[in-house]
Amino acid sequence: MWEGFPLFPEAASTIAGGVDALYLFMVAISVFFSALIFGAIFYFAMRYRRRTLEEIPKPIHGNMALEITWSVAPFFLLLLMFGWGTAVFFSNFHPPEGATEIFVTGKQWMWKLQHPEGQREINELHVPVGRPVKLTMATEDVIHSFYIPAFRVKKDVVPGMYSTMWFQPTKTGKYHLFCAEYCGNQHSGMIGTVYVMEPQDYEAWLSGAPRGETLVQAGRRLFERLGCQTCHRAGEEGRGPVLEGVFGSTVTLDNGSKLLADEAYLRESILRPAAKVVAGYRVQMPTFQGQISEEGLMQVIAYIKSMARKERTTTP
Ligand code: CUA
Secondary structure, X not given: OOOOOOOOOOOOEOOHHHHHHHHHHHHHHHHHHHHHHHHHHHHHHHHOOOOOOOOOOOOOOOOHHHHHHHHHHHHHHHHHHHHHHHHHHHHHHOOOOOOEEEEEEEEOOEEEEEOOOOEEEEOEEEEEOOOOEEEEEEEOOOOEEEEEXXXXXXXXXXXXXXXXXXXXXXXXXXXXXXXXXXXXXXXXXXXXXXXXXXXXXXXXXXXXXXXXXXXXXXXXXXXXXXXXXXXXOOOOOOOEOOOOOOOOOEEEEOOOOEEEOOHHHHHHHXXXXXXXXXXXXXOOOOOOOOOOOHHHHHHHHHHHHHHHHHHHHHOO
């Protein structure tokens, strides 16, 4: 319904409708009360103006019913906005199972994207329509923010951690991609295009796009070049935990606490091995900070994840 309205971006994802409805509700509430307040000021200024010099106004000392009304009514209205906003936020927060995973690296001043099958893109993202897509994002330098207005998704990409977000496009077409965080003098040029394609066109694009190694292959090569397998293996020589099946499992640390081995945990353990040590091991691993890029980290993690999958399929 906003197609012809130039200030409102096209709505092209499953969550766009929910975000717009909340946004319009808040705008409507704000407009209603602004009009009410300004109308009342104007009306009272006219209605109760001083008509003669002798007229002395009667002081008013309060009105309990009025006070309660204008405290309680906004309270429930704001609670409604809060509850509604929370519901939209959570539905937007958890990616559905089986989403297509794409890795994003921001750097001054471009977006680099890696598909699991090995295709790489710069400032362009090709995705299929009607399927959920999960982005795992990191930055090589400063804060950037990945923003696709037509999908109503935006997420800051902060140095030193992974940010994730997901969306499910509902319409084929070309959509703007922006960096929405001021990140240096060419920030305004850090833009791109998202191409939403029919699934068969997407498959054709995937097979036609120049592809190098898959993420897993690249990760395996890096894993071996960095010598990870010399310690991370079973038996006497295994000075580090075995990595098969670790991704997605619950790990017990030397302080007794437990955590889920996800991308963020693997990333931290590669860069700062002493941060979270698995129970029963001493920290002998050197830090790989500075020796591996964010893209490389994503590849190694993809490889470790692939070990987890292998493990799962072989155990009944
Ligand atoms: Cu990156 Cu602005």
